[in-house]
Amino acid sequence: MGEGGRSGTRQSPAEHPTPAQPKPAHASLHPGAWWLWSLALGTAATRTTNPLLLTLLITTSAYVVATRRPNTPWSRSYGAFVKLAAAVLLIRLAFAVILGSPIPGTHVLVHLPEVPLPDWAQGIRLGGKVTAEALTFALYDALRLATLLICVGAANALANPSRLLKSLPGALYELGVAVVVALTFAPNLIADVQRLRAARRLRGRPDKGIRGLLHVGLPVLEGALERSVALAAAMDARGYGRTAEVPPAVRRTTAALTLGGLLGVCAGTYGLLTAEGGTYGVPVLLAGLASALAGLWLGGRRTLRTRYRPDAWDARAWLVTASGVAVAALLTLAASRDPGALHPGVVPLVAPTLPLWPAAAVLIGLLPAFVTPAPEPVRTTTRKEPTT
């Protein structure tokens, strides 16, 4: 083992030991910036139903994902989100065809046989005429939702969700760990189901179908339970949940602040929502929030944890976030200035046009593809074991 062995497997033997390590993934962007950028693009998508603008939004986020996603298992989830979006689109169209649509239209494409329904089901229609207007409306509507989903998928692919949770404040750390463990749990569960269904095949039973799935249910849950117990033991043995000694006074203050704060938030919300509480609603809500936040901050003193290489929020993170927010803001502005262009009419049916300056605004969303560092190149061999 040792250096001699490993250098043999290196890809470019000509390149002699470089003094500087290749820039690690930590030089990459703060995950929060990616999430803000993606969510802002998603917000922009909700402002319009113009299919050309929506397609442009999808293309923009897809381009950034294609050039900037790291080579990790979670970044492959993008494909799943795209499929989900396509499914949403198809289901929405199928509903428009089968259940009809309140959109009046004159361009009848096809007449489906209408199923007569009893009186109590008035207002529901099955079958009947399918108009081009209704379909176009459904398509625009579904495309908007699909774009939103693809934007969330982009966030997932570009930034590891568990790294995002690492940025939570100290007092909420336990919550973050619970979410992370749950996130890693799902892939393990799927792997278990696949393994056990394969085992069913080995026993000579059909491995497909619902029955096969039901049969492996119990062993899978058993395995999941055992794994969580083993993980809990490992976490305990590695110091999870160590707490600092906190004076009783501080502990009591924390409890009082948090509880009082939550009560205040409840009372304030009640005040805001009822007619006669208009005067005290807002101040009580704010006071409650402040007290709850103070409780959280004090509670953070109980945890000993420190953070290893926290992601820095640097200029690039600002730029990426700003580019997303700019797209959202400009499209919101455009929606109020020129609603006709952003919401092309379906009755009467007109071809949508690409409004120029909103389209230019969407292109601002491409900025991250140029200001963020490129991901590490994909290795040709995924399994590289140092030879001995």
Place this chain on the structure above:
Amino acid sequence: MIRFENVSVTYDGVPEPAVRDVDFEVPEGELVLLVGPSGVGKSTILGAVSGLVPHFTGGTLHGRVTVAGRDTRTHKPRELADVVGTVGQDPLSHFVTDTVEDELAYGMESLGLAPDVMRRRVEETLDLLGLADLRNRPISTLSGGQQQRVAIGSVLTPHPRVLVLDEPTSALDPAAAEEVLAVLQRLVHDLGTTVLMAEHRLERVIQYADQVALLPGPGERPWLGTPAEVMAVSPVYPPVVDLGRLADWSPLPLTVRDARRKAAALRTRLADHEPPQQHNPTPPPPTRRLFKRTKPDHATTAAPVAEVRSLAVRRDRVQALRDVDLTVTPGETLALMGRNGAGKSTLLSALVGLVTPASGSVRTGDAIPHRTRPRDLVRRVGLVPQEPRDLLYADTVAAECAAADRDAEAPPGTCRALLTELLPSVADDTHPRDLSEGQRLTLALAVVLTARPPLLLLDEPTRGLDYAAKARLVRILRGLASEGHAIVMATHDVELAAELAHRVVLLAEGEVIADGPSAEVVVASPSFAPQVAKILAPQHWLTVSQVREALR
């Protein structure tokens, strides 16, 4: 460093204590090996050091365990986290985060170390364990040996003074195991870390141990001694010790090197004996044919039970197998060896139709596995997976056997009769989960054999088995082979391959790199050669039983 004072542990609902009268001390900076047959409470003793027994597992601990002066009675596992690092049997259930670097930092974050200290220690540990190239890799994409090293690294970063390891090398190929052990030795020598470790594969670890704690049987008192002392009387011992006892060497050698020094006389005694050729019912096909296209002549060979032709398989964008040719004839025992991730399990899966070939062909008997209905396939080929428990669903052994009869459309009682033959002691109403590793493997074997498949596949059959269980498995498999079953096993256990296999196929990166009689293939490779072959080289002896036969 670790002191056990009259410790006995009784788990809830069990009348007998799991371990009794444990009373020894592990001095600082030593590597102590815990040995004994399965089920004598090795894991219980290891768990008691980190405080997981009884704080996490329940049960009652009598006596006192102190680690670096801290009593585990008053300190919970998390309060011992800065002195004890624990790695369990399965590294995957140990990981909390998803990338290597974060995993190394996790323990230190919990202890609240300063960021600059964490940074320095992560870098040191990456270098110490040779993980620097993998620092940003997601853990799920690593191979078994790499995962094991990350698991060890993740408990090393808080600089514990004691390291507790439960079977650190049992899932690893020989080369990866040596890598992990070299790291442990470096920790003991350079950093003065105290290591307490349990391991079944003594041939891999015994030479690294400073002392050995022997648990001779369930409920018996463990005792601590030097490796040579303990090995002289231990019920579990590696082949080198077996050979040493056979040849009456004193003091007993523990390493191949020591044994070779003493073996000159034995080699001359064996010179006029010929090592028995492990008979092949039919000659194996030549390793490399000059022209791939030329038809192998089948005139002399019996109809093969499995035939693989230029098979390629892709899994998750990885080329798991490429251009693999393999023929298995009836009655032949074949060992598939190679690193973790070389494609051994994939090849077995292809033979039972669990994966679809990207190109090439697979035939088992007259069937194409991935196109055959499972019900028909079980009569042609059976696979015992790496985790035999996956095969078992029922609540009792009897129900499992009845289900196996139904699945295989065999007369009722077939499976139970097989099981009784292989493992007479198992009661009908036992839950499969309560069986020991070896018993569970045998039950899975009986279930698979109920359909009488001519081809039997085993994936890592000796993982977690002690020497006695392994010897029983060897007897069973020999019997099956002599009845005409063809057996293909994927294994890291070189001793098992030497004992059983007529033929060894070495895989690397999804390609067959060697295929020939075990004596030739295994002896030619330093990492796959069994201990006896290394000691008696250049003579081609593979196992102690061969030598014993010859000397009789």
